[in-house]
Amino acid sequence: MKAYIYIRQSTKKQARSGLSVEAQRRSCGEYAELKGHTLMGEVVETASGANDERKELLKLMAIAKKNDAIILVSTLDRLSRKVSFIAGLMDKGVRFVCVDLGDEVPSFMLHLFAAYAEMERTKISQRTKAA
Numbered sequence: 001m002k003a004y005i006y007i008r009q010s011t012k013k014q015a016r017s018g019l020s021v022e023a024q025r026r027s028c029g030e031y032a033e034l035k036g037h038t039l040m041g042e043v044v045e046t047a048s049g050a051n052d053e054r055k056e057l058l059k060l061m062a063i064a065k066k067n068d069a070i071i072l073v074s075t076l077d078r079l080s081r082k083v084s085f086i087a088g089l090m091d092k093g094v095r096f097v098c099v100d101l102g103d104e105v106p107s108f109m110l111h112l113f114a115a116y117a118e119m120e121r122t123k124i125s126q127r128t129k130a131a
Contacts, residue, residue, distance in 0.1 A: 002069035003032050005042035006060055006096075008078045024074040031099035032072060040069055050121055052085050061094050071096040076113050081121035086114035 005028040009020045021044055032039050041063075045056040057079075064071050073079045076098045080086050089096065090107055097103045101113070 001035075001037050002040050002067055003037040003072050003097075004040050004060055004064050004069055005029070005032075006057060006071050006073045006079065007042060007044045008054075008057075008073075009044070009046050010048055024078060027074040027099050028072040031097075035103070037070070037072070040067060050081055052080075052082065061089075061092075064095070069095075073098055075100045076110065077117040077120065080114070081117045083111065083114045083118050086110060 005025065007021055007024040007028075025042065028042075029039065031037075043056045043060045045054055047054050060071060063069075071094065073096055076086065079089070079096065079098070090110065098105070098110075098113075101109075105113075
């Protein structure tokens with residue numbers, strides 16, 4: 001199966017360090033190799049997990065659909081920290097795999113994990129404001 005890697009980092013500071021990108025790239029690459037997927041490319045985007053306006057992800061979704069490929073993301077929260085965004089991708093038939101969860105996760109469970117990621121986003125925001 002053809003696959004593309006989607007990597008998201010939240011801040012420009014993370015972008016400068018490169019650590020987040022390398023860890024995501026490694027986990028997705030290892031998963032692709034394990035599953036026998038052919039990597040077609042990757043997209044790296046710097047954007048908040050709460051932001052639905054992600055131009056690079058939108059482009060990648062179109063490319064993946066055109067090439068009958070899946071999108072690999074290291075963890076669900078790298079895709080989004082919003083239940084509605086994850087649910088929208090699922091409703092649109094976007095084929096993605098969160099490599100930490102694997103490819104056999106029922107949609108019900110993805111919704112639960114998305115709800116948890118959204119809760120974590122709220123907690124992160126509260127801690128940041130309190131500091």
